[in-house]
Amino acid sequence: MAGLLEIRNVSLRFGGVRALSNVSLAVGKGELFSVIGPNGAGKTSLVNCISGRYRPTEGHVVYKGQDITRRPPADRARIGIGRTFQNLALFQHMSVLDNIMVGRHHLLANNFITGSLYWLTGARAEELTHRRRVEEIIDFLDLQPVRKAQAGTLSYGLRKRVELARAMAIEPELILLDEPMAGMNLEEKEDMARYIVDLNEEFGMTVIMIEHDMGVVMDISSRVAVLDFGKKIAEGVPGEVMANAHVRAAYLGEVDPVLADPDDVPLAEAGA
Amino acid sequence: MATHSLIPAGEYKTSYAADTTIFPTVTSRNAAILALILVACAPLVFDRYILSLMIQIGYLSIAALGLNILVGFTGQISIGHAAFFGFGAFSSAWLNNVHGIPVFFAIPLAGLMTTAAGLIFGLPAARLKGLYLAIATLAAQYILQDFFARASWFSGGVAGTVAYPFSIFGYAFDTDARYFYVVLSYMVLCFVLATNLMRSRDGRALVAVRDHYLSAEMMGINLTKYRTLSFGISAFFAGIGGALYAHYLQFVSVEGFTILFSIQFLGMIIIGGLGSIMGTILGTIFMVLLPEAMEWLTSSLAGGAIDRALSLKNNISYLREMAIGAVIVLFLMFEPDGLAHRWKQIKAYWKLYPFAH
Ligand SMILES: Nc1ncnc2c1ncn2[C@@H]1O[C@H](COP(=O)(O)OP(=O)(O)O)[C@@H](O)[C@H]1O
Ligand SMILES: [Mg+2]
Numbered sequence: 001m002a003g004l005l006e007i008r009n010v011s012l013r014f015g016g017v018r019a020l021s022n023v024s025l026a027v028g029k030g031e032l033f034s035v036i037g038p039n040g041a042g043k044t045s046l047v048n049c050i051s052g053r054y055r056p057t058e059g060h061v062v063y064k065g066q067d068i069t070r071r072p073p074a075d076r077a078r079i080g081i082g083r084t085f086q087n088l089a090l091f092q093h094m095s096v097l098d099n100i101m102v103g104r105h106h107l108l109a110n111n112f113i114t115g116s117l118y119w120l121t122g123a124r125a126e127e128l129t130h131r132r133r134v135e136e137i138i139d140f141l142d143l144q145p146v147r148k149a150q151a152g153t154l155s156y157g158l159r160k161r162v163e164l165a166r167a168m169a170i171e172p173e174l175i176l177l178d179e180p181m182a183g184m185n186l187e188e189k190e191d192m193a194r195y196i197v198d199l200n201e202e203f204g205m206t207v208i209m210i211e212h213d214m215g216v217v218m219d220i221s222s223r224v225a226v227l228d229f230g231k232k233i234a235e236g237v238p239g240e241v242m243a244n245a246h247v248r249a250a251y252l253g254e255v256d257p258v259l260a261d262p263d264d265v266p267l268a269e270a271g272a
Numbered sequence: 273m274a275t276h277s278l279i280p281a282g283e284y285k286t287s288y289a290a291d292t293t294i295f296p297t298v299t300s301r302n303a304a305i306l307a308l309i310l311v312a313c314a315p316l317v318f319d320r321y322i323l324s325l326m327i328q329i330g331y332l333s334i335a336a337l338g339l340n341i342l343v344g345f346t347g348q349i350s351i352g353h354a355a356f357f358g359f360g361a362f363s364s365a366w367l368n369n370v371h372g373i374p375v376f377f378a379i380p381l382a383g384l385m386t387t388a389a390g391l392i393f394g395l396p397a398a399r400l401k402g403l404y405l406a407i408a409t410l411a412a413q414y415i416l417q418d419f420f421a422r423a424s425w426f427s428g429g430v431a432g433t434v435a436y437p438f439s440i441f442g443y444a445f446d447t448d449a450r451y452f453y454v455v456l457s458y459m460v461l462c463f464v465l466a467t468n469l470m471r472s473r474d475g476r477a478l479v480a481v482r483d484h485y486l487s488a489e490m491m492g493i494n495l496t497k498y499r500t501l502s503f504g505i506s507a508f509f510a511g512i513g514g515a516l517y518a519h520y521l522q523f524v525s526v527e528g529f530t531i532l533f534s535i536q537f538l539g540m541i542i543i544g545g546l547g548s549i550m551g552t553i554l555g556t557i558f559m560v561l562l563p564e565a566m567e568w569l570t571s572s573l574a575g576g577a578i579d580r581a582l583s584l585k586n587n588i589s590y591l592r593e594m595a596i597g598a599v600i601v602l603f604l605m606f607e608p609d610g611l612a613h614r615w616k617q618i619k620a621y622w623k624l625y626p627f628a629h
Contacts, residue, residue: 051490053486073489073490074494074495075492077490077492082490085486085487090487091479091480091483093547094479094483102488102493105473105476105480105491108473110472110473110474111474112475112505114472115468115469115474116468116469117468118472123472124289127471127472128288128289128292167490
């Protein structure tokens with residue numbers, strides 16, 4: 001497994017809050033890597049550090065051997081990193097089709113001048129070529145019936161799927177999915193899990209996924225890392241991680257036999 | 273906005289090319305061409321007064337289109353648009369008067385000069401948003417207004433400047449009936465350019481910045497670039513509109529380009545529909561015709577029974593201003609999505625007629 005992404009000793013502080021403390025991770029090419037942990041554990045912060053939204057207070061993010069810690073977020077698409085957001089982040093007033101087309105921004109060559117001249121400059125031809133590619137993504141995610149609908153009018157589950165489509169349109173090597181199944185019903189979750197597996201296996205994208213549904217995580221992940229209060233408390237294949245006592249304490253609310261302090265309230269609330 | 277489109281059953285798109293046209297159906301395209309031909313016949317039918325209103329609608333709608341790209345499509349704000357309109361007017365006159373560049377070329381060059389001004393005054397947009405950006409554009413309004421008054425080498429100072437008529441090979445477009453075609457051509461050109469922009473890469477990027485700037489950034493869109501660019505594009509159309517205005521009136525004075533005028537531009541796009549190209553035209557028509565309608569109404573009131581009963585007399589012109597204000601407020605309350613939205617509903621109604629509701 002060649003290291004595609006390496007997180008090296010990343011810490012992130014917001015004033016007094018330590019969102020991440022000295023986290024290190026390595027994700028290999030072709031992995032489906034999950035990050036789990038209770039709410040407020042720092043999972044989204046970690047994804048934000050990778051996607052350039054946050055700059056770690058300390059440490060480095062290395063992608064394909066390059067230090068990208070300080071490169072601006074708008075560079076990520078070009079170097080091959082795409083993401084979805086925990087809270088819906090679609091372009092509400094655009095059609096589904098246009099939302100996905102925006103994902104191809106860095107692959108398109110026309111600018112505001114050549115775009116305005118449309119027929120004379122090849123902008124039209126370019127639009128059509130990329131439209132074809134976008135339609136493939138629409139077919140893959142079964143979005144045909146809503147391709148012309150305004151994104152803001154869709155159901156929650158569909159919007160999550162459109163967000164995935166838009167991130168796919170970037171044609172990233174590494175895709176970051178922040179709670180792609182949150183708020184979905186069972187059927188939608190099953191569909192989404194299947195799409196993510198296909199994304200990983202058929203499209204060859206390396207996936208880093210944050211997810212709360214342990215069943216799905218254990219089923220489809222190649223490896224799992226667990227965050228708790230900003231610290232990585234475990235990492236490994238799903239079976240190992242599930243057996244880890246710290247994880248059971250942090251995530252499932254059991255008392256940690258190593259850290260247990262008789263006066264301490266169990267961490268159940270944090271894991272809710 | 274309705275999620276289902278009201279394209280008649282049986283109109284199937286058989287290629288992506290057919291699905292990316294400006295007009296959704298052949299019928300709607302033909303209707304637009306027919307409307308354009310009818311408008312082009314206006315000088316044969318209408319008198320000077322109506323033609324002058326149509327010319328006004330023409331150059332104002334081009335400038336309003338620029339503002340709609342900035343405010344409606346990119347989600348920024350400007351309360352200095354009239355200053356850019358003025359900058360275009362003076363630039364074109366200056367290029368022609370001082371540098372001897374024919375008006376034919378001076379108009380597009382004035383558009384480019386105004387673009388440069390727009391890019392400079394748009395730089396704060398990289399860092400400022402909302403009310404703070406509004407205040408920065410207010411500064412642009414006053415700085416440019418002050419510049420017009422002081423830079424007499426450029427604007428003729430307080431005396432203003434003459435602008436010669438548009439001409440091609442010695443044929444001067446110096447009457448309303450002739451100049452009408454100059455404005456109409458520019459209007460078609462500008463609206464086609466803007467429509468193309470909005471259905472290609474950078475136009476989508478502008479809307480993406482408006483709708484969700486964080487995810488736009490993840491799609492590789494450089495926020496600073498597009499926020500500033502939007503000011504440049506907006507100023508380009510303002511400059512073209514201003515230049516057309518200059519060579520129509522054939523005189524440009526420094527007094528015309530006030531903040532009040534800037535706010536009227538905002539009125540046009542809000543009433544027409546933010547983020548709607550078609551709405552820009554409708555809103556401009558509304559804002560040009562409303563004072564005329566009110567003028568007509570108040571002058572027909574003058575000397576009548578109501579006038580005498582309320583002893584309005586000289587106050588009748590204030591009544592006109594108040595009525596304009598009231599209509600705009602009512603409009604915003606009851607038609608917040610603008611005329612473009614109403615227009616869509618009317619079209620939908622006729623498509624379903626007689627089975628509506
Ligand atoms: N922009 C921010 N400003 C201040 N605190 C933040 C910010 N983003 C995250 N945090 C804090 O960092 C911690 C981790 O948050 P987050 O990464 O969103 O957790 P998770 O995604 O695991 O639920 C929380 O305590 C949160 O309040
Ligand atoms: Mg989170």
